[in-house]
Every structure is written in structure tokens, then in C-alpha cells.
Amino acid sequence: MGNDEVPLHGGNMSAGVVRVGRTVRRPSGPWTPAVHALLDHLHAVGFTAAPKPLGIDDQGREVLSFVPGDVAWPEHFGLLDPDDRLARVARIVRDFHDAVADFVPPPDAHWQVLIPADGADIIAHHDLAPWNLVVGDPHWAFIDWDTAAPGTRLWDVAYALHGFVPLSADPEWNRADAGRRMRVFVDAYGLDETRRRELVLLLAARTRSMSTFLAAQAAVGRQPWTRLWHEGHGEAWQADADYIDQRTREWENALLG
Template structure:
């Protein structure tokens, strides 16, 4: 992970913390990202068309920056959900709870621990669920979800074939999170078992059904 974020900074991508090494107690040290996580209190920043498009461009900038990254030969990624046909090292959790904003000035993604082999489209599908608000929960549903999807797709720069591939992937990627939590909860693995007990699995399943029905 440190090799990944170091590469991002080397090629000019600044929307991630920079690794500073490991201290004498074996703790990783990263630069401090100023601002606050936008979820839930500052989510209004990305509810506007301009804010949503900015997120999509940030995701695209990351994917372009990581394109030339060659992982160390002994790299061991914390892969939670294996991905076939990986074309990049993806973040895998591009979500409002991992976006830090310092007002309108600096936006950055944090929590790179589960970065690993993945695909651009799976990263985009996951990000869309959270930022577009593809949610079954009445409080988070958006009547303009279709236009928000288009805003995100346009700002990211998806072509026609990518859009056609993305549509069925939106539901599958969301349902994969439900299945992952269910399996880890059955094993008693933390923190997943606690998240499952708190109802996060139900939320992912409901959102998957909401997306699939539409």
C-alpha cells in the first residue's frame, strides 16, 4: 500500500496521504490530510451536480495515475473480495466515508488499506452506489438518480461500451458486499461480524435489490 500511494504522489496525484515510513514501534506513518470526512454531516458537498462531478473526476484521476504503477514483486494485498480480470490496483472503498474535504479547497481519499488488484469499472460501480445515492433507504433515495448517474459517468469519461458494462455491474457489485459480510459474519471475523449484526448486510442487500429493479 505504501508503494502504491508513494507512486501516486510521484506522478502528481495529491488526493491521498503520502507514506512517511514506519516508526520505532512498527506503526505506519502517513501525512495528515486536512479537513473532515464528508459522511454524514458534510455530504451536501457532493449532492450538487458540481460536487458529484468533482468526485467522478477525482476517481478518474486516481485510475489514470495508478495505470503505470508496477507493484513490488513481493506485494501482498489485503484482498477482501477477489476480482477476475484485474486491470489496475483499485481502492475498493471509494465512498463518502473515505472522502476528506477541507472546504472547497482540498479533497482526498483515505483508507487505502484494502487497495489491491481490481478493475476501473468495479471501483466506479462501488463509488456510484455511495455518491449517487443508489439507496433503498427512503431518507437517501434520489428521484434524480438517473441524471446523477449520467453526471458521474460523463465526468469520469465512460465511453458507450463501458456504460453498457457498468449497468449490470452496479447491482452485482452492491450485492457482493452483502455476500461478503454474510460470509465473514458466519466465520466470526471482525469487524465484519459486528457490521453484519448491526444490519449493514441488510442495507447492502436492499440497495442491491433497489438497483436491480431499476
């Protein structure tokens, strides 16, 4: 492939993202040094389900190792349908949270905080979803770490459940076995009873926060959020939040029964 630049598509923040050989080049920002410090730490402690940071190129773009495989959403979401594969995702999330627990951010760290999380105690990914999971053979990894920022384990887990179960009001993605799949994920992650109860109360709020965020960004014309709002993503997140909120007892029974 040499030095040819191949545009990479997918996700909502992919503008200007290209592959060059075995690397990925992405637009950098004030948060990039902190994100690279985070990724360096994760690899140093043995967490490999993330790209490696390789510095900044001569165009000012961040350079990351290329992760081969298929992005799970939407065409390859069926790869995660078996319970053992859903559980594998949950264990990767748990491994990340354990690996990041002793990370000390640089004193001048600047994070791209999109939706603040109350009681932040780790640097969370904030977008652990199938559109950011590369399923390779045999390596799996989460990509798009640009919005890593202070957060909590449950904040990440609630968001991950929305995407990976999925917890969706959309007939195309709604699943009759959503509660069972949620239990598979949470069991594999390893939450105790107290945290499971807290998680149930957080599910709808975490999902609704996405609709609120998109509405606020659209009001001031910030991209790509304004585009997503006009494409109906805000309404979709709100519908999902209502769907989740109406089934609190079902989620309680699934996780605690």
C-alpha cells in the same frame, strides 16, 4: 499539538487510528509495504488526492500525512449535492485510475483482498465512498487505502456510484434524481458507450458482493465484519442491490439516453 495522540473516528476500520501532529498513525499489516509503494507512485506522477506515506513508527504503526477537512459521510454529505462537486469526485476517481495505470507493484507485494474482482487490470481502491473522502478547502482526498488491491476501473466506479449518488433503498438516502446524478458522475469520469453498458450490468452485482462478503465473514466471526453484519449492514447492502437490480432500464436510459 506536539506528540499528543488524538483518536480519529469514522469509517469501519478506525480502531487504533490516531492523529499525531500533522500525521496519522494506523495499525500496519502485511499489505502495508505494497500500499505505501502505491501511494508513493501516485504522488510521484502528480496525483495528490491521497495521503503521503511516511514510513513506520517505533510502535510498528504506519505513518501517513494528515489530510485536513471534513469526511463527507454522513454529516457533510450535503457538500457533494451540487452537480459540480459530484463531478469533481468523479474526476478525482478518473485521475487516480489514470495515475495507477502504469504502477508496477513490488515483486513481493501482499494485498488485503477482501472481495476479488474478475479481470483485474489495475490496483483499485475498493472503497471509494463518501466515508473515505475528506473534503477540505481547497484540497480533497481519498483516505483508507488499506484494502487497495487488484481490481478494475468499473469495479471502483460501480462502488463509487452506490455511495456518491447514492443508489440506496433507504428512504433517508434514496433520491428521485439518482439516474441524473449517475449521469453527471459517469460523464465527468469519461466512460464510452461500451463501458457504460458494462457498468449498468455491474452495479447490482458489485453492491450485492458486499452483503455476501459480510455474511461470509460473520459466519467465521471475523471483526469488524461480524459487528457490521449484526448491525444490519448486510441486509442494507442486499436491499440496495435489489433496488438497483429492479431499475436496470432506468440506469440504461440515464447513461445512454
